[in-house]
Amino acid sequence: MLQTTPANIQGATPVGVPPLLQVSGVTLQYKTKQHLVTATYKVSFDVYQSDRFVLLGPSGCGKSTLLKAIGGYMTPTEGSIWLKGAPVTKPGPDRVFVFQEFDQLLPWKTVKQNVVFALTSSRKLRGKAADEKALQYIDKVGLTKFANSYPHTLSGGMKQRVAIARAMAMEPDVLLMDEPFAALDALTRRKMQEELLQLWSDTRFTVLFVTHSIPEATLIGNRILLLSPHPGQVKAELNSDGSDPVSPSTGKKLSDSIHDMLFADRVEEQEVVHHG
Numbered sequence: 028m029l030q031t032t033p034a035n036i037q038g039a040t041p042v043g044v045p046p047l048l049q050v051s052g053v054t055l056q057y058k059t060k061q062h063l064v065t066a067t068y069k070v071s072f073d074v075y076q077s078d079r080f081v082l083l084g085p086s087g088c089g090k091s092t093l094l095k096a097i098g099g100y101m102t103p104t105e106g107s108i109w110l111k112g113a114p115v116t117k118p119g120p121d122r123v124f125v126f127q128e129f130d131q132l133l134p135w136k137t138v139k140q141n142v143v144f145a146l147t148s149s150r151k152l153r154g155k156a157a158d159e160k161a162l163q164y165i166d167k168v169g170l171t172k173f174a175n176s177y178p179h180t181l182s183g184g185m186k187q188r189v190a191i192a193r194a195m196a197m198e199p200d201v202l203l204m205d206e207p208f209a210a211l212d213a214l215t216r217r218k219m220q221e222e223l224l225q226l227w228s229d230t231r232f233t234v235l236f237v238t239h240s241i242p243e244a245t246l247i248g249n250r251i252l253l254l255s256p257h258p259g260q261v262k263a264e265l266n267s268d269g270s271d272p273v274s275p276s277t278g279k280k281l282s283d284s285i286h287d288m289l290f291a292d293r294v295e296e297q298e299v300v301h302h303g
């Protein structure tokens with residue numbers, strides 16, 4: 028059974044436990060020759076061990092950019108990111124991505140070789156230990172029979188399962204999932220969401236999950252950070268019971284509250300592009 032910690036049910040942050048990941052006042056910008064594009068503006072949130080933390084917001088609000096920065100691929104112009112009390116300055120095997128695209132696997136390697144390769148090239152494991160770990164996680168996603176198959180012989184859903192197995196086999200501190208099910212058909216997507224929750228209840232990994240889908244956010248997340256349109260700013264932080272840790276609960280259904288917040292005082296969707 029899925030459980031939320033009592034702290035989450037009450038809408039308070041866990042007492043006495045430091046956050047695993049701290050994003051503090053993070054502004055992220057892209058500087059091109061002509062423009063300075065502000066992707067996120069002063070975004071703050073804390074992710075705790077075993078959170079299923081969802082970043083929810085419309086396309087272009089900077090969700091992928093935030094994940095890139097947490098992954099260590101981009102430096103904030105303002106604010107800071109901390110993992111286990113240390114500042115994030117570069118990529119590392121403690122943060123592993125799963126993307127939306129079906130082509131994130133190496134096409135010339137089998138399912139098993141793809142997972143083994145991730146383990147050995149990150150120097151997490153080698154030899155027999157890497158083989159065993161790979162097979163263990165391939166089994167967790169139900170693909171044992173396909174361990175020696177090549178990616179092009181698999182369906183989109185199966186490829187995503189391999190990407191999830193590969194990421195989980197790395198046993199990262201936090202799994203970064205960027206709309207991992209967005210390219211799947213509705214039925215497969217639904218199945219994969221259930222499977223992810225099942226995997227979570229088995230191993231209690233920490234996941235930061237990006238989506239623009241309200242139903243997906245409310246299904247997957249124990250906590251949801253709602254971001255405003257471009258540039259992304261924190262609009263609200265919600266617990267899965269619908270309560271907001273900041274403002275008191277209205278007793279509304281979670282998805283209704285999110286709809287209201289997104290559309291009631293709609294932020295003007297202006298391009299914040301500074302010329303020069």
Ligand code: ADP
Pocket residue numbers: 057059064065066084085086087088089090091092093257
């Ligand atoms: P989301 O993932 O929420 O859809 P992104 O993080 O991809 O949003 O993008 C946030 C904003 O940053 C958008 O306005 C987008 O156009 C801009 N952006 C993303 N990548 C780049 C880039 N490489 N160069 C310039 N602007 C970018």
Ligand code: MG
Pocket residue numbers: 090091092205
């Ligand atoms: Mg994106």
